[in-house]
Amino acid sequence: MLTYTDSASNSDRLGRPLFEARRISKSFPGVIALRGVDLTCRAGSVHALIGGNGAGKSTLVSIITGIAQPDSGELFLDGVRFQPRSPREALKAGVVAVYQELAVLPNLSALDNIALGQEITRRVGWLDRRKERDRIWEALEALGAEELNLDAESEELSVAQLQIVEIARSLVHKARVLVLDEPSAVLAGRELNNLFSVVRALAAQGVAVLYISHRLSDITELCDEITVLRDGRLVSNGPASEYDTNRIIEDMVGHKLSAGAAASEGKIGPIVLEVDKLMLPGTEPTGINLQVHAGEVVGLAGLMGSGRSRILRSIAGLEHPGSGSVKVKGKELRRSSIRSAIRHGVALIPEERKTQGLVLDMSLAHNITLGILRRVARLGILLRPAEKAAVDNGTSRLAIQSPNTRQKVRNLSGGTQQKVVLAKWLATEPAVLLLDEPTRGIDVGTKTELYRIIQALAETGIATVLVSSDLPELLALSNRVLVLSGGRIVAELAGGDASEDSVLEIVVRHEQGAAS
Amino acid sequence: MSTVTPNTAVKLWQDQRVALRWIVRKSLAVWIIVIGIVIWLIVSRSSSFLASSNISDVLSDTVVLGLVGVGETFVILSAGIDLSVGSMATLTCVLSAGLINGHASLVAPVILLMAVGGVVLGIAQGLLVAKAGIQPFIVTLTSYFILAGIAYAYTAIPIGSVPDGLSNAFFASLGPIPWFFLITLAVGVILSGLLSRTRVGRHIYAVGGNSAMARAAGVNVTRVTVLCYMISGVLAALAGCVLAIRSGVGVPNAGSGLELLAITTVVVGGTSLVGGRGRLIGTAGGVLLLALVQNAFLLLNISSYYESVVTGVVIVAAVALFIRHD
Numbered sequence: 105m106l107t108y109t110d111s112a113s114n115s116d117r118l119g120r121p122l123f124e125a126r127r128i129s130k131s132f133p134g135v136i137a138l139r140g141v142d143l144t145c146r147a148g149s150v151h152a153l154i155g156g157n158g159a160g161k162s163t164l165v166s167i168i169t170g171i172a173q174p175d176s177g178e179l180f181l182d183g184v185r186f187q188p189r190s191p192r193e194a195l196k197a198g199v200v201a202v203y204q205e206l207a208v209l210p211n212l213s214a215l216d217n218i219a220l221g222q223e224i225t226r227r228v229g230w231l232d233r234r235k236e237r238d239r240i241w242e243a244l245e246a247l248g249a250e251e252l253n254l255d256a257e258s259e260e261l262s263v264a265q266l267q268i269v270e271i272a273r274s275l276v277h278k279a280r281v282l283v284l285d286e287p288s289a290v291l292a293g294r295e296l297n298n299l300f301s302v303v304r305a306l307a308a309q310g311v312a313v314l315y316i317s318h319r320l321s322d323i324t325e326l327c328d329e330i331t332v333l334r335d336g337r338l339v340s341n342g343p344a345s346e347y348d349t350n351r352i353i354e355d356m357v358g359h360k361l362s363a364g365a366a367a368s369e370g371k372i373g374p375i376v377l378e379v380d381k382l383m384l385p386g387t388e389p390t391g392i393n394l395q396v397h398a399g400e401v402v403g404l405a406g407l408m409g410s411g412r413s414r415i416l417r418s419i420a421g422l423e424h425p426g427s428g429s430v431k432v433k434g435k436e437l438r439r440s441s442i443r444s445a446i447r448h449g450v451a452l453i454p455e456e457r458k459t460q461g462l463v464l465d466m467s468l469a470h471n472i473t474l475g476i477l478r479r480v481a482r483l484g485i486l487l488r489p490a491e492k493a494a495v496d497n498g499t500s501r502l503a504i505q506s507p508n509t510r511q512k513v514r515n516l517s518g519g520t521q522q523k524v525v526l527a528k529w530l531a532t533e534p535a536v537l538l539l540d541e542p543t544r545g546i547d548v549g550t551k552t553e554l555y556r557i558i559q560a561l562a563e564t565g566i567a568t569v570l571v572s573s574d575l576p577e578l579l580a581l582s583n584r585v586l587v588l589s590g591g592r593i594v595a596e597l598a599g600g601d602a603s604e605d606s607v608l609e610i611v612v613r614h615e616q617g618a619a620s
Numbered sequence: 621m622s623t624v625t626p627n628t629a630v631k632l633w634q635d636q637r638v639a640l641r642w643i644v645r646k647s648l649a650v651w652i653i654v655i656g657i658v659i660w661l662i663v664s665r666s667s668s669f670l671a672s673s674n675i676s677d678v679l680s681d682t683v684v685l686g687l688v689g690v691g692e693t694f695v696i697l698s699a700g701i702d703l704s705v706g707s708m709a710t711l712t713c714v715l716s717a718g719l720i721n722g723h724a725s726l727v728a729p730v731i732l733l734m735a736v737g738g739v740v741l742g743i744a745q746g747l748l749v750a751k752a753g754i755q756p757f758i759v760t761l762t763s764y765f766i767l768a769g770i771a772y773a774y775t776a777i778p779i780g781s782v783p784d785g786l787s788n789a790f791f792a793s794l795g796p797i798p799w800f801f802l803i804t805l806a807v808g809v810i811l812s813g814l815l816s817r818t819r820v821g822r823h824i825y826a827v828g829g830n831s832a833m834a835r836a837a838g839v840n841v842t843r844v845t846v847l848c849y850m851i852s853g854v855l856a857a858l859a860g861c862v863l864a865i866r867s868g869v870g871v872p873n874a875g876s877g878l879e880l881l882a883i884t885t886v887v888v889g890g891t892s893l894v895g896g897r898g899r900l901i902g903t904a905g906g907v908l909l910l911a912l913v914q915n916a917f918l919l920l921n922i923s924s925y926y927e928s929v930v931t932g933v934v935i936v937a938a939v940a941l942f943i944r945h946d
Contacts, residue, residue, distance in 0.1 A: 195838045207836050209829040211896040212822070220826055221838030223819040231817055257645075273837070 119148040122312040123168075123199070123281045128177035130163050135517070137163040138336045140177070145281060145312040150303060152323040152344070153316045154356060155333035161316055164333070165283050168314075169201040170194035181281070195221065198280035202270040202287060208258050214265075215240060215254040218273045243275040244268075246309065247302045264295040271302055282306060283314045300326050319407070320349050321612055332356060353604055357576045372583070373398030376567035377419070377450075377536045382428035384414050384591045391428055392593055394586070396536070396567040401558065403570045403582030405607050411591035412571040413455055416538040419569075420452035421445040432536055446475070449535030453525055453542055455571075461525040462513050469495040469509040472527045498527030502557060519550030526557065537561060537568045543577060555581060575604050589614035647890035647902030650938055654905050657912045665919045672796040674915070679801040680791065681911040684709070684866075686804045686904070687859040688878055689885035690811055691852030693903045696886050697815070698848040699828040699895025700749060700756035704763035705856035705882050708741060709875030711771040712860025717780035717870030724783045731861050738857030739850055741767075746846030764879065771872065779870040787868040800862065811851070812900040824848060828895030884931070885910060888938045909934065 125143040129136075138160045145151045155161050166172040168179065170188030179186045181197055188194035208217050215237065224235045237254065244250050249268045258266065267287060274282050287299055303326060307313055315327055323330065324344065331341040332355040339355045376398045381391035392415060396402050404412045417423040419430050424440040431437070438444035445452075454460035462471055472495050473480055480490040495509055502523045506516065513524055522542065529537070539558065543551045558581060562568050572578040579585060585602045587595040587610045595610045643649050661669040668674060688705045695702040712734040719733075720726045741763065748759045792799050815821040823844045826834035835841045856875075863874040885906030891898025913934060917927050 191836045192838045192840070201836075207830075207833040209826055209833055209896070211829040212825060216822055216825075220822070220834070223822060225819050229818040229820055231819060231822070277838075 119146040119310075121145070122147040122182060123314075124180040125164070125168065126178050126180070128164065128167060128174045128179075130160075130167060130172065130174050136336055138167075138174070141333065141336070141338045142341075143314075143331055143338075144341075145314050146329070147280075147310045147312050148307050149328040150307050150313040150315050150326055151329045151331065152327035153314055153331050153333070154323065154352060155339075159333040159356075160336040161333060162285075163336075165201060165285060165314075165316065168194070168281070168283060169199055195277055198278055199283070200274035200277050200279040200281070201283035201285060202267070202274060203285045208261075208266045208269050210257075210259040212258060213254065214252060214256050214258055214261060214269050217258055217269050218243070218254075218276055220273070222273075222276050240272060240276060243272045246275060247272060247305055249298075249302060262295075264298065267299065268302065271306070275306070279306075279311055281312045281314065283316070285316045287315070287317070296322075320352055320608065323352065324349065349605070349608070353576075357574075372400050373565055376433055377569070378431040378434075379415075379419060380429045380431070382415065382418055382430065383426040384411050384418065385424070385426045386591070390592045392591075394569075394593075396569060398535075398565040398567055399562050400584070401562050401568040401570055401582045403572070403578040403585040404588055405575065405578055405585055405611065406588035407611060410588040410611075412588055413540050414591070415588075416452055416540050416569060416571060419445070419536075420450050420538055422452070446532060449533065450538065451529035451532055451534035451536065452538040453522075453529060453540060455540040455544070457518075457521055457525050461528075462521060464514040465512055467510045468499075468504070468506055468513055468516065468524055471513050471524050472498045472531060475528050476531045494531055498531055501530060502527050503553065517550075519546045519554075522546055522550070522554065523557075526554075530561075534566060537566050539568065539570045539572075541572055542570070543572065543574065551577075575607060579604065579607070587611060587614075644890065647899040648905070649890055650888050650902055650905035650909055653934070653938055654908050654912065657909070657916065661912070661916060661919065668919050669915075674919070675796040676791070676793050676798055678911050678915045679796075680798050680866075681914060682907045683798075683800045683804045684859045684862050684875075684878070685881055685885060685910060686808065686907045687855045687862065688852075688882040689889075689903045689907050690808050690900060691855035692879075692882035693886050693889070693891055693898065693900055694811070694815075694824065694848040694851045695756070696883070696891055696893060697828045697895055697898055698824050698845055699831065700845070700848065701760060701883070701893075702745070702849065702852045702856075703757065703760040703879045704741065704745065704767060705852060705859070706875045706878035706880075707764045707767035707771065708738065708853065708856040709860035709863060709878050710873060711767045711774075711875075712737065712857045713863040713874040714771050714775050714779055714870035714872060716861045717782055717864040717868075718775065719780070720782055720864075721780045722783060724785070727783065727786060731858070734857040734861050735854050738854035740853075741857075742848075742850030742853030743846055745853070746849035747842070749849070750842040750845035768876075775870065776872055778872070780864075782865050782868050784868070786865055790862075790866050807855075808900055808904060815900060820844065820847065825896055828897075830896070881910065884935060888935055909938070 121144050123145040125141065127140045127142060128138050129140055130138040141160065141164060143153070143164065153161050153164070163172065167174050170191050170193050173189065181199070186197060188197065188199065209220070212220070218240050219236045224232045224239065226232050240254065244252055247268065249272070252265060252268055252272075258269065261269065271282075284303065303313055303315065315322070317323060327344050329342065330344050330347050330352070332339040332352065334356060374397060375395050377394070377396040379392060379394040381393060383391045394402070394415075404415065406412050414423055418425040421437065421440050421442040421444060429436055432448040432450060435448055437448055437450070458464060463474065466474075469491070473491050476494060477486070480487055480494055498504070499506070499509065504520060504523045504527065506520060513521060516524070542558070543554055546554070555577070558568065558570070570578060570581055579599070579602050583599045585597045585599065585607065586593050587597070587607055589611065594614045597606065643652070688709065692702055692705060716730050716734050719730045745759050745763060748754050749756050790798070790800055794802065815824065823834065823839045824847075826837065826839050827841050827844045831841050859878070860875060864870055867874070885903050886898070887893060887906070888909060889898065889902025889904070889906035891902055910931065913931055914927065917924050917930075
C-alpha cells in the first residue's frame with residue numbers, strides 16, 4: 105500500500121497515513137497531465153510536492169480539492185474511498201487548499217472572510233458574531249497569529265496577513281488535509297519564518313499538510329516528506345532526510361538539461377541592446393545596467409518578485425521605469441512607449457501568452473500578421489497574397505504544424521500557441537528579443553524545439569534576454585547569467601561558470617540578506 | 621490657540637479623508653446630497669415644501685421606486701443586473717387590476733398570486749444566470765421584452781379596476797407619513813437586516829465579490845444568486861400591484877422605464893455596479909433623492925421636460941464626488 109514503509113521508526117515518527125492518492129491519471133485535450141501518480145500524506149507531517157512547470161502539481165491539487173475529477177485512480181481519506189465532486193464536498197470532508205492566488209474577498213473584512221462558508225448562526229440564519237469571533241480567535245491563537253486585526257477590510261491587509269486569513273479559515277473549516285500552493289512565493293524574512301511556524305503549529309495539531317513550493321530552502325527547512333513529479337509522473341518519494349538539494353533538482357529536471365539546449369556557439373557581434381541605470385519604481389535606486397551583444401543570450405535569474413519580468417517590460421515600454429535609458433543599436437527609445445520600442449526592433453514574448461500574447465478568438469494567420477498589418481496592406485486595404493506570404497514564412501520558420509492557418513488560436517496546444525506568439529514578433533524583424541518564461545506550461549517535446557529556435561535566432565544576430573524560472577533551462581541557453589534580487593543585479597556569471605548550485609546560493613544569500 | 625499650524629492642518633486634512641472614506645464605505649454619500657436638497661427646499665420654498673400634503677406626496681412617490689430599488693440592490697450586489705423589473709411591474713399592474721376587477725374579496729389572493737409570479741420569474745432568471753451561465757444582462761433583457769410583450773398582449777388600454785377603498789388607502793397616512801411608505805420602509809429595514817446580519821446576506825456579498833472564490837469557500841452560489849433575483853422579482857411584482865392600487869386601474873406601460881430608475885437609485889446609493897459592495901441605506905437615499913428632484917420641479921414650477929437632464933447631472937455629481945477609492 106505504501107511505497108516506502110522502509111523503516112518502522114520512520115512511519116512512527118511521521119504518523120499514520122491520513123490521505124492517499126493511488127494511481128491518479130488525468131488528461132486534458134492535447135496534454136496528459138498525470139500518469140498514475142501516488143501520494144500519501146500523514147497526520148502531523150508536512151509533505152512537500154515538488155516539480156517543474158507542467159509537472160502536474162496543480163492538476164493533482166485540483167483533483168484532491170474536488171475542482172477536477174481524475175480519469176482513473178482513487179483517493180482515500182482515513183482509509184475510506186473519497187470522491188469529491190466539488191470544492192464544497194472536499195471542504196466538508198476537511199480537505200482545504202490555500203492557493204497562490206489568494207482567495208480572500210477584498211470586499212469583506214478579515215473576520216467575514218475567515219468565517220465565510222462556516223458562519224455560526226442562531227435561528228433563521230441570524231449571525232452570531234460574538235461566537236464567530238471567539239472561534240476565530242481560538243484559531244488565531246492556535247496559529248500564534250493573535251495580532252491580526254479581524255475588523256480590517258481585507259484589501260488593507262498585507263499578503264502575509266491575507267495568507268494567515270486563509271490558513272485560519274482552513275482551521276475553522278476543521279481542515280484535516282491542508283494544501284498550501286506556493287505559500288512562500290511572495291514572502292521573505294520574518295514573514296516567511298512566521299509562515300513556517302504557523303505551518304508547524306498546524307502539523308502539531310495533527311493536520312496533514314501538503315506543501316507545494318519552488319523554493320528548495322523551504323522544503324529542506326520545513327518538510328518531513330517529499331514527493332517529486334515530472335511531466336505528470338511520480339519520480340520519487342520518501343522522507344526529507346533522504347534528499348539533498350542536488351537530488352531534488354536532479355529528480356525535478358531529470359538529467360542535467362540535455363541535448364538540444366546549449367548556449368549558442370555563434371559569433372558574438374556588436375552591442376545591440378544597452379540599458380543604462382534603469383530603475384524600477386519601488387526598488388533600490390542603484391539602477392540596472394545591461395548590455396547585450398548581437399548573437400548573445402543573456403539569462404536573468406532570480407525569485408518571483410526579483411524584478412526579472414519588470415525589466416523586460418520596462419525595456420519594451422510596457423511599464424514606466426523610474427529613470428534610466430534604453431538604447432537599441434545606439435538609438436535611444438522613448439521611455440514607456442511601446443510603439444517606439446517596436447519601431448526600434450524590440451520584441452517581447454510575454455509571460456502570459458493567453459492574455460498578453462494572443463487574441464485567442466482570432467485565427468492563427470491573423471495573429472501572426474497582427475504586428476505587421478501596415479506592411480501587408482496598401483492604403484489600409486489588406487493584401488491577401490502579402491499576408492499569406494508572411495504567414496507562410498512564420499509557420500515554416502517555426503515549424504508550426506497546424507493543418508489550417510484559419511484555425512482559432514484558442515484551440516491550439518500551449519506549445520503551438522507559444523510558437524504563434526514568436527512568429528508574430530519575428531514577423532516584425534526584431535533586433536532584440538525579450539523572452540519571459542517562454543516554455544512555461546509547455547510539454548517537453550516542444551520545449552526542446554523552442555530551445556533550438558532560440559539558439560537559431562541568436563545565431564542570426566538577434567540579441568536575446570531570457571527570463572525563466574526553470575533554472576537548468578536558463579543556464580543551458582544563456583551565454584551569460586545575471587542574478588537579480590530586489591530589483592537589482594547582484595551577480596553576473598559567465599555561462600560556463602554558472603551552475604544551478606551557484607545561482608541558487610547567490611539567490612538565497614541575497615534574499616536572506618534582504619530579509620534580515 | 622486658534623492658529624492652525626501646518627501639522628494640525630495636515631491632520632485635519634487626513635481626518636477629512638478618513639471621514640470621507642467612512643462615508644463612502646457606509647454608502648452614506650448620497651444622504652449628504654439629499655440633506656442638501658432638503659435644506660435648500662426648506663430655505664427657498666419653506667411653506668409649500670413643509671406642507672403636510674407635500675411631504676406626504678414625496679413619501680408616496682418613494683413607494684414604487686423603493687420596492688424595485690431594494691430588489692435591484694440585491695441583484696447588483698450579487699454582481700448581476702435586473703432589467704426585467706419595469707416590465708414585470710407593468711405586467712402585474714395590468715394583471716392585478718384586470719383580475720381583481722373591482723371585487724374586494726379578490727384583492728389578497730391576486731396580490732399573492734402576483735408575488736408568486738415574481739418568485740417564479742426570479743427562480744427562472746437566477747437559474748439561467750447561475751446554472752446555465754448566461755450573462756445577467758442578456759437573461760433579464762430577454763425577460764424585459766417577453767414580460768412587456770405579455771402585458772401588451774393582455775391589454776393595450778387601461779383595464780379592470782381596484783376597489784375605491786383600497787385606492788384611497790394608498791393616500792391614507794399617519795400624520796404626514798403614508799402607510800404605504802411605512803410598509804415599504806419596513807420591507808427595506810428587514811431586508812437590510814438580512815443583508816448585514818445573516819449568513820445568506822454575507823454570502824450575497826461574497827458571491828458579488830468573486831463567485832469563484834465564494835464557491836471555493838463552500839458557498840452555494842446558485843442558491844444565493846437565485847435568492848437575489850427572487851427578491852427582485854417579488855418586489856417588482858408588488859410594485860406593479862402598488863401602481864394599480866395608486867391609479868385604480870391597470871395602466872399599460874405603468875412600469876416602463878422603472879428598471880433604469882431602479883438601477884439609478886442603486887448606483888447613486890454607492891453600490892458598486894460590479895457587485896460585492898454597497899448597502900440598502902444608500903439605495904434608500906437614492907430613492908429619496910429622485911423623489912426630491914421630482915418634487916423640486918413641482919415646487920419651483922419648472923417644466924418637467926428638464927427633469928431628466930437634472931437627474932442626469934445629479935447622478936454624475938453624486939458618483940463623481942463620492943466615487944469609491946478602490
